[in-house]
Amino acid sequence: MTETVRRPRVHRPGLDSQGYIEREGSLGGIPHAFRPVVAAARDRLLDVLGPRLDSAYLYGSVPRGTARVGRSDLDLLVALRDEPDDAGRDAVQALGADLDRRFGQIDGVGTLLYSRARLLSDLETYDLGWFVACLCTPLLGEDLAEYLPRYRPDSRLARETNGDLALLLPRWRDRAAAARAPRERLRLVRYTSRHLVRTGFTLVMPRWNGWTSDLHEMAGAFAQYYPERAGQLRSAAVLGYRPSADPEILRTYVDDLGPWLAGEYTRVHGTKAPRPD
Template identity: 75%
Template sequence: MHDKGLDGQGYIAREGSLGLIPREFRPVVAAARDRLLDVFRSRMTSAYLYGSIPRGTARVGRSDLDLLLALREEPTESDRADARALDESLDKEFAQIDGAGTLLFSRGRLLSDLETYDLGWFVACLCTPLLGEDLAEDLPRYRPDSRLARETNGDLALLLPRWRERIDLAADTEEARRPLVRFMSRHLVRTCFTLVMPRWNGWTSDLKEMAEAFGAYYPERAAQLREAAALGYEPSGDPAVLRSYVDDLGPWLAEEYARVHGVKAPRPD
């Protein structure tokens, strides 16, 4: 048993495993594994699953398939096109999933000093090995401390202008706004959680648990976070929700995050 997602020494325990994949999703994962080998071959050093499928909490017809690949070199446009085609084929073929997404990074970037407490932590703690070497063997163990909080989510102030632009460019329909509500809800709940993570002293990927942990320290925002957690699972297309995120919750959170943990180290991209 893990206490708040930590092992017996207080480090964040790796979540997920191939053994936890629900039976209904095993054919999807098997197909993904085979196609990754066919498409990327020697370009790829590692492939991982992450998200609800390897955690065993995926819902048939509602959850997506999340993959991360470590490539020998920096991803090219050709690599990205191949990944998009792979995602589209899996989504079209398997009704069990509601979309697929593949993240591409070079092995060097994932193991770089700059990414040790962001992408490195993500691979070591939130990703389940599917193919190739496990880069976690070359990464440290992680505690739920302020450095981890800063380097994972301390860039919200930079993201908010991009979010506003995405909202402005989206079609004025429920269908177009729903993915934005889902994405921004999840991102804000996770950022709110990592704000209080060192005080809570643990890790969880459950949005509702994240919202409750946050609400214990910021009760004046607790109801707002509970609603955001619910929308992360069952999004609406309400434009007022999106505006509240970029005009109220987001700016407040960015300022409070910088005050408590500082700002994430700049990235080239």
């Protein structure tokens, strides 16, 4: 009788046993130093948005448990029962500024504001929907992930998450030219560095067949397929955590690495479906 040879199951980072991306982050994983900030954010969101609030989420390093005191920002995503307006945007911006002033543990607050309808729309299923279902930790209200599918690290997901880099580069160029103060440049370098590393990672994500939110791991995965650009992405990963105000970094991003990455992304995965905004 021939014995069946069973190959050992290869565990892919960030995936469950069926190959779907696992949801990252948890309220229980929030570092102790950041728990007062999260509690204040939760209470203030209820006060500021009232009945307009459908649900709210944390994302980023705080719910992943990797936030660093005095260096990490607090990232929030808020779903409204109606479409966001200027009053709602101003309210959450003021809320973020207030939290930033009150809590030295954080370096800024970023809040994404969308309607429930948009987050659950067909157009956003493989972009904002995936973001909610896989990268966001429920904080308030109903969890919209219950209405969304499970996700694999495939080309469709790559295209719809980061297939619009070419549209962003002109805006980055304008923001870089306008950023005079070192603090402005620091924040812009941090943001653009992270965005480029994540785009480089999702470019190779279907081949790598896994998921991670760690910038160094992302750059390492990218390096396996594009060794000639590996040094640039590894440097961007470092700057994503510890940014520099050197304006030459932004120039390199918008004139060299960014355009190359946008072109290669389009070649491999195509272009992201147009959005109304």
